[in-house]
Amino acid sequence: MDLLIFQAPILMVQASMDGILLGILFALIAYGMALQWGVMNIINIAQGELVIMGGYIAYFMYLSGIHPAFGVIVSPIIMYCVGWGMYKLVINKVVDKDLFTSILATFGISILAQQLMNFAFGADVVVAQSNFGTTMLFNNSVTLPNAKIFSGVVCVISAIILVIYMKKSKLGRAIRATAQNARAAKILGVDTEKVYAATFGINAALCGIAGACIAITFTLHPYTGLPYTVRSFMIVIIAGLGNLPAVAISGMGLGVFEEWSDYLLGTEFRIAAVFSLLVIILVYRRFKLARKREYLK
Amino acid sequence: MNKNTLLYAGLIIFGLAGAFIFPAYKLQLSFLYILIVLAMTWDVQGGQMGYNTFGNILFFGIGMYVASSTQIAMFFSLAEWTDAGGEKTFVHTIPQFFQGFGVGILLAGIIPTIIAGVIGYGILGLRGHYFAICTLALGIAAGELAGGIEIIGAGQGMTVPVWPKGFGSNASSSQFLYYLSFALALVTFVTLKWAYSTRFGLVLNAIRDNEDKAEAMGIHTMRYKIIGWMVSAFFVGIAGGLMGHINGYIEPTEIAFAGPTFGVFMVLMAILGGKGTLWGPLVGATLFHLFKEGFWTYFLGWQYVALGVLIIVIVVYFPEGVMGWLREKYPERFGEVVDEADLKAQVELK
Numbered sequence: 081m082d083l084l085i086f087q088a089p090i091l092m093v094q095a096s097m098d099g100i101l102l103g104i105l106f107a108l109i110a111y112g113m114a115l116q117w118g119v120m121n122i123i124n125i126a127q128g129e130l131v132i133m134g135g136y137i138a139y140f141m142y143l144s145g146i147h148p149a150f151g152v153i154v155s156p157i158i159m160y161c162v163g164w165g166m167y168k169l170v171i172n173k174v175v176d177k178d179l180f181t182s183i184l185a186t187f188g189i190s191i192l193a194q195q196l197m198n199f200a201f202g203a204d205v206v207v208a209q210s211n212f213g214t215t216m217l218f219n220n221s222v223t224l225p226n227a228k229i230f231s232g233v234v235c236v237i238s239a240i241i242l243v244i245y246m247k248k249s250k251l252g253r254a255i256r257a258t259a260q261n262a263r264a265a266k267i268l269g270v271d272t273e274k275v276y277a278a279t280f281g282i283n284a285a286l287c288g289i290a291g292a293c294i295a296i297t298f299t300l301h302p303y304t305g306l307p308y309t310v311r312s313f314m315i316v317i318i319a320g321l322g323n324l325p326a327v328a329i330s331g332m333g334l335g336v337f338e339e340w341s342d343y344l345l346g347t348e349f350r351i352a353a354v355f356s357l358l359v360i361i362l363v364y365r366r367f368k369l370a371r372k373r374e375y376l377k
Numbered sequence: 378m379n380k381n382t383l384l385y386a387g388l389i390i391f392g393l394a395g396a397f398i399f400p401a402y403k404l405q406l407s408f409l410y411i412l413i414v415l416a417m418t419w420d421v422q423g424g425q426m427g428y429n430t431f432g433n434i435l436f437f438g439i440g441m442y443v444a445s446s447t448q449i450a451m452f453f454s455l456a457e458w459t460d461a462g463g464e465k466t467f468v469h470t471i472p473q474f475f476q477g478f479g480v481g482i483l484l485a486g487i488i489p490t491i492i493a494g495v496i497g498y499g500i501l502g503l504r505g506h507y508f509a510i511c512t513l514a515l516g517i518a519a520g521e522l523a524g525g526i527e528i529i530g531a532g533q534g535m536t537v538p539v540w541p542k543g544f545g546s547n548a549s550s551s552q553f554l555y556y557l558s559f560a561l562a563l564v565t566f567v568t569l570k571w572a573y574s575t576r577f578g579l580v581l582n583a584i585r586d587n588e589d590k591a592e593a594m595g596i597h598t599m600r601y602k603i604i605g606w607m608v609s610a611f612f613v614g615i616a617g618g619l620m621g622h623i624n625g626y627i628e629p630t631e632i633a634f635a636g637p638t639f640g641v642f643m644v645l646m647a648i649l650g651g652k653g654t655l656w657g658p659l660v661g662a663t664l665f666h667l668f669k670e671g672f673w674t675y676f677l678g679w680q681y682v683a684l685g686v687l688i689i690v691i692v693v694y695f696p697e698g699v700m701g702w703l704r705e706k707y708p709e710r711f712g713e714v715v716d717e718a719d720l721k722a723q724v725e726l727k
Contacts, residue, residue, distance in 0.1 A: 123506055173693045179506040180429045181692055184648075187641060188688030195681040306517070306637070313510055348532075352521035355514040362511045363499040376507045 090221045095339040097217075101228045101297075103335025105290050107328045108235045109308055110315035111242070112286035118321040119259040119279045120175050125186040126166075127312055128305030129193035130284050134159050134291025135300045136201055139208045142295075148208035151292035152234050156285035163284025167277045175276060190305060197302040210296040231293030238289050242282070243324060255279055307351055314358045317365075317376075392559045396552050403551045407623055409666045410558035414565045414616040415639065416646035416658035416665075418609040421569065423644060424652030425578065426605055427585030428501065432512025434640035435519050436489035436610040437617040438633035442529055444485035444618030445537045445627060448477030459530040471541045478622075482557075485618030486611045493610035497603035504588070513636065520634030534628035537621050558619050565612045570655055572608070581605055585653075641688070642669075649691050651700025660699050 113127055124130075137158055138151025170189060174182045212226035246252035257265040258275045266272050294300065315334060319326035334354075341353040362376070369375055395406050415437070422428045449458050453467045461467065469477065496515075503511050524532045540550035572578055580601045583591040592598050621627050631638075642665065650661020668687060672680040697705070704711050 123510070170689055170693060177696075180509060181696065183429075183506060183509055184641075184644065184692045185689055188685045188692065190685075191637065191641075191681055191688065192685030195679075195685065310510075310514055310517075317507070346525070348525045349521070352518050352525065355518035355521065358514040359500075359511055359518065362503055362507055366499065366502040366507075370502055375502065375504050377505075 090218065091343060092340075093218065094222045095343050096336050097222060097224060098228070099336030099339035100332045101224075101232045101335070102338065103332030104232045104235045104328070105293055105331075106308075106311050106315060106334055107331025108239060108286055108290045110312035110319070110331055111239065111324060111327050112283035113309075113312040114316045114319070114321045114323075114327060115255075115286075116279055116283045117316060119255055120171075120276050121179065122171065122175065122182040123179055123186070123313070124283070125183055125309055126190040126193060126305070127283075127287060128308035128310075129190045129197075130159060130163065130287035130305075131291040131294065131308045132300060132302065132305045133162065133193060133197060134284075134288030135295035136197060136291075137288065138292035138295035139201070139206055139300060142208035148210055148292070148296050149212075149230065151208070151295060152238075152289050155288035155292040156238075157288075159288030159291075160281040160285040163281040163287075164277050166284070167280040171280060172273070172276065190309075194302050194305065201300075201302065203302060205299045205301045207299050208295045212296075225297065227296045231297050234289065234293055238286070239324065239328070242286070251275070251278055307354060310355060310358055314354075314361065318361065389563070392563065395559070396555045400548070403548075403555050404623060405666075405670065407551070407555045407558040407619075409663065410562040411616045411620050411623070412642070412646060412666055413562045413659055413662040414558075414612055415643040416650065416662040417562075417565050417569055418612045418616075419643040420647045420652055420654075420658045421581070421605050421609045423647055424654070424657070425573065425581040425585060426602065427588075428504075428602070429506075429509045429644070430512045431509060431636060431640050431644070432500070432515045433609055433613050433643060434516040434634055434636050435512075436493060436613040437620070437639060438516075438519060438523065438629070438635075439489045439492060440485035440614030440617030441621040441627055441633045442523065443488050443614070444478075444481035445535065445621050446529060447481040447484050448474075448538050451477045451480065456528050459528065459535045469538050469541055471544045474538060474541045474544075477538065482615055482618045486615040489610040489614030489617075490607045493606045494603055497606045498599065501599065501602040501606060513640075516634055516636040516640055520630040520636065523629040523634060530627070532629065534626060534632070537625050537627060539625070554619060554623055558616075558623075561612070561615055561619065566659070568608075568612075573655060577601065577604070645688060645691060647698075648696065649698055651698030651702070651704075654698075654700040657698055657700040664699070 109127065109131055113124065116122055116124060134151075134155045137155040138148045141151050141154065142148040166189065170185055171182075174185045210227045210230075212230060215224045215226055215229065216222070217224060246256065254265070254270045254275050255278065257268070257270055258272050258279075262272055265275075311334060315327055315330045318330040334357075337357065338350060338354060342350050345353060365376060392410075396403050399406065415433070419430065419433055422430045422433070446455055448469075449455055449467075452469065452473050458467055500508070500511060500515070523529065529535055540553075545553075573581075580591070580596055580598075583594075583596065584598050584602065588598055617633070621633075624632060627633055646661040646665045647658045648661070649665055650659065651657030669680075669684070672683045672687075676683045695702075
């Protein structure tokens with residue numbers, strides 16, 4: 081093979097490191113999706129748009145002269161309110177309907193959000209410069225931007241905080257109870273409406289953190305939300321609902337797969353590789369289950 | 378003459394005379410017929426079979442590319458054609474154009490049908506939202522792949538052969554496409570009306586209502602699901618081939634494999650009209666086309682915002698559609714017998 085990655089094996093290390101740091105980000109977004117899917121039985125197509133929206137908040141801070149790294153604190157707070165409002169306006173009307181209704185309704189939200197972001201920030205690809213510099217590893221042959229390491233650390237910390245919060249706090253307990261059995265939780269005095277709104281808000285806040293990290297490490301564009309949704313859906317169906325270690329591992333696996341396909345197939349096929357992988361995984365699992373005459377539920 | 382005959386005759390006369398009554402709106406009307414085909418074929422899966430697909434756009438795009446590239450490749454080198462871009466260095470003569478057109482449209486129906494048959498076994502084994510997301514990914518992956526293939530113009534897209542000079546007047550190109558799209562819509566309607574009245578339609582409904590039970594009754598559900606998808610793919614493929622000519626230009630992600638626009642429009646049209654009914658998609662497509670043109674005319678710049686709001690409003694507040702609403706209002710017209718006493722008892726219970 082004539083590919084660069086085989087001529088210079090160090091690029092494999094580079095691709096894998098990039099992939100892992102990227103995968104941590106995906107895992108955080110996917111955990112948000114798993115949370116709301118498990119609790120409210122909703123598939124949010126607008127997940128990617130929430131991420132991009134969070135990124136634009138960091139970008140807006142960068143434009144107004146504040147260091148964009150503070151976006152990881154500001155963005156989740158604003159996004160929590162956005163998610164809460166989104167729940168009150170639209171999502172609470174589709175919670176008890178079938179999943180396809182929620183898919184379509186959130187598709188509408190995603191189109192709406194894309195356009196509004198397009199009006200607010202224009203259709204250019206933007207990036208918030210963090211000026212963090214880069215770290216050189218292995219005799220200067222592997223370069224890691226410090227911003228990526230920073231975003232990886234932020235994601236890990238926020239995941240840990242979330243896990244502790246879900247285990248210890250009263251709201252976290254209520255959320256877990258609602259996920260197990262919404263009706264029983266209601267009987268025992270849990271205000272499920274409030275729990276749903278909080279869950280959606282937490283999901284949006286996680287997207288906000290991930291978005292702010294993406295703003296300083298990668299690029300933002302109003303129409304690039306859907307791939308993030310598909311990635312997180314893929315991670316969730318591999319890892320299952322609410323299994324954080326599995327979500328983290330499959331997230332990193334996906335990140336590595338993407339970076340490798342980037343090097344092997346070329347950047348123009350990157351998105352195609354992600355979407356094709358989803359189809360392949362689903363069809364593979366379908367055939368595996370069909371042997372036992374079962375299907376994905 | 379009963380009411381139905383009058384209705385059908387009226388619609389056919391409107392279709393035949395439409396090109397002369399509204400000469401300025403010919404392309405709009407051909408577009409409407411294509412939308413009707415898309416909505417009606419989506420309803421075979423989404424409404425009758427209960428498989429909510431976002432993936433029929435795959436066949437639309439494939440049909441579009443197959444129709445034009447066949448028409449070009451029959452007489453010229455495809456690679457040179459796409460290299461030339463918009464330059465009209467290659468011109469089809471009159472017989473070449475129509476030979477290529479006929480073969481292209483035919484293949485645009487056949488190739489998506491074969492593809493639907495091949496991938497159907499794998500994909501249709503998925504159910505519910507897994508099927509929906511998988512087909513969504515399929516359509517987008519196809520668009521991204523087409524954007525990387527050089528011979529069909531990659532991301533820039535390709536131009537479609539232009540109407541041969543010296544054949545008919547200036548208006549005959551759009552007239553030709555108008556009548557072809559009308560014929561396609563008519564054939565689709567008649568085929569589906571017939572198919573729904575046979576055992577095939579009943580099996581599709583049985584799959585929607587309870588697939589496991591249908592299987593337990595001895596129906597090979599997979600076979601029927603694949604055939605259903607192939608029927609949709611055939612008509613959608615031809616619609617795509619015609620759409621390429623109506624546009625005059627093919628682009629991979631915005632026109633051919635336009636999942637976020639056409640892929641969602643077909644779902645919305647069927648839901649707006651009332652899914653699972655024969656007339657629903659037709660009514661829905663007409664209403665949706667009016668809405669959409671209204672948005673594009675009066676909210677220019679904000680049209681996608683209006684569209685997003687429309688999607689949310691339809692899905693959240695109007696999920697049963699026009700036909701479902703009519704059915705609730707006038708159940709007698711749909712052949713349902715209303716038991717007055719039962720109705721009264723229900724009101725009293727409330």
